[in-house]
Amino acid sequence: MKNDIHDLGLVLDSRVRLVVIQSWEELRVLEAIGTLAVKRGLTWYTWNQVEGLRRLGFGSALEEADDLTDPEVALEHIRQQREPALYVFCDLHPFLQSSRLIRLLKMIAMDPADAAPTLLLVSHELTLAPELRRLAAHISLSMPSDEQLASIIRDEAARWTERNQGRRVRTDNRTLQQVVRNLRGVTLGEARLLARKLIVDDGAITQEDLPVLNRAKFSLLDMQGVLSFEQDAARFADVGGLAQFKRWLGDRQAAFQQPQANGDSPKGVLLAGVQGSGKSLAARAVAGLWGLPLLRLDFGALYNKYIGETEKNLRDALAMADAMEPCVLWIDEIEKGLGEDSADQGVSRRILGTLLTWMAERRSRVFLVATANNVMQLPPELIRKGRLDELFFVDLPDARVREDIFRIHLGSRELVVERFDLPLLAEASAGFAGAEIEQAVVSAVYCAAARQEEVENAHLLDALNETSPLSVVMAERIQALRDWARDRAVMAD
Known part of the structure; x- marks a missing residue:
């Protein structure tokens, strides 16, 4: 409260006649204004559409004949006053389309007299007309410590x-x-x-x-839309492999959750790799490991046919993420939202610029986890150090990790893991991604249930033999991606 009163006092001392205060806490705003008015011996009035203009505390009485519930009548009354009083208008925003009302506000804001009144507009959201913006001061209430x-x-x-x-x-x-x-x-x-x-x-x-x-x-915080709250963050125990990535996160957990006054805070990572290798699950697991809320940014929902609206949607989403700090912000398949498209009239480049500015300048504790299947499509300025802490490559799992993946998915379906020959299954699933192994387990469970049998090694081996993994179907593309990452990224496992 003291900081709010101090900031408001500085604005009044600067003789700005039009002040905008955007806040959901109307009572708190009125309390701060009232405290300042009493300290300075100022008369102050409030206006709303229901009660009209009312005097609070001492000062000149209002003429009852005037219909002061009409905002234009009330503003005309204020414009004619010659005392340095404070007039607080609550929820004027529905009337700001009126050209006459805008003109009245402008005349009050430009009044050069020492004894001119000061008008304070209080609302949860308020956008001034262009001709008023440079005449007004904006104040935000301090957030609770x-x-x-x-x-x-x-x-x-x-x-x-x-x-x-x-x-x-x-x-x-x-x-x-x-x-x-x-x-x-x-x-x-x-x-x-x-x-x-x-x-x-x-x-x-x-x-x-x-x-x-x-x-x-x-x-x-009303964040529904392009930003969604992920209800279930995974545990790292549910993620097979990624040992180096897990160690990296463990080393930085304390620095992120309890940053020092002058210390650096982790900013985020990019997880690139083969489709189905567990990147999205790993992104979820970061929030689970650190005990933080997980927000997912959907690039597909950002785009709007009106010029400028797409970039505004992204700015709003990033501001919302800042308000949720500390949290993890997950952008899945980021290359699809930032890829070049000659038909998008430069929207993708403007989105990239907005995102890069936020990544470089943010001071909030929002840990960014971006995933990409084709990292070669990403602009180099996105993945340079300073904007992201590290680029990890999630490769196809080796035999040891494939055993862990089988163990996780068999156990999650309440099957007795000890009954299965995990080394045999790991050898039979060479070249399989984690998602493909999971689907083989699902297929084996369905097949055994249809035959009214218990799931055995044979069911799993049949499911694996019937599957052509992506590393075979898209062998050239997968190998090119692995070759690119060999000297450019840190292996996640």
Whole structure:
């Protein structure tokens, strides 16, 4: 609150007559303005379409004859005043298409008199006409600090204790710190609502509550569209191989989740490789390993037929990801969204420019995981060091990793892994990608069920023999990709 009052005071001292405050917390804005008005001995008024213009505190009384619920009448009344009062208009945005209203705002904003009134426009979203933009100052409320968020959680826990015969809310320090981190980017009121929802059902804040919190935060920030919240982040135990990638992530987990004041924070990685080799599953597993929400950016949903809307969609999506920090942002098959197309009138290049600027300048803790099947289609400026930390290549799994993949998929289908000859299956599946091995297991389960038999090695071997892996069907293209990556990327396994 002190910072908000200080920032508002600086704007008033600069004698800007038109101030825009975009916020969902109208009551908090009014409280800050009222506190400043009292400190400076200023008269202040509020306007909304229901109650019209009302005086708050001391100051000149309003003439009751005027219909001050009409915004144009209210603004005309303000324009004629000769006192340095504050006029706060709440939710004026539906009326900003009126040319007369725009002119009234412009006249108030350009008033050079020392005793001219100051107009503050408060709304959750407000776009000024072009002729007003350079005349207005914009203020954003400060986001709650970690200390404030922790205090809100303690307050809600104390309230729950009072209502439940002194029972204490159960939690632990690690979970509490994660909750505080995941509450960043929401308002004070939203943080209180989310904390209350975590506690109210069972009087506990546990690790199981974190996905619920992330989904609720995503809904509050209204991110549906090109950005989606992935409900189920995989565990790295469900990802076969990728040992070097797993070590790399483990070494950087603390630096990302608890960055030092002047330290570097990991930015992201590109996972390139053969189709079906587990890149998308690995991207999901990063969020699962670090206990962070996973957001997926759909490049296909970005595109809009109107000029400029596609780039705006991307900027909005990236801003939303920033608001969800700390989080993992996953862009799947990124080369399909950034590939050159002579028919797109330069949209792909402008999208690339927007993305590169965000990658280079962002200060939020958003870890980017991009996956690509054909890395050779990507522009070189995207994958240079500094924008991404590392380029990993996910190759076809070797025999050891194929055994792990069989173990994972057999176990996930509640089959007794010890009954199967994993070395034999690994040898028979040479050249298979992880996704192809999974489908062979699925096929074997279907076949055994149809014959009313238990799944055996023979079912799996038959399914493998009936499958032509991509490494055979697209042998030349796959080999070219592997040759390209040999000296250019870090092997993920």
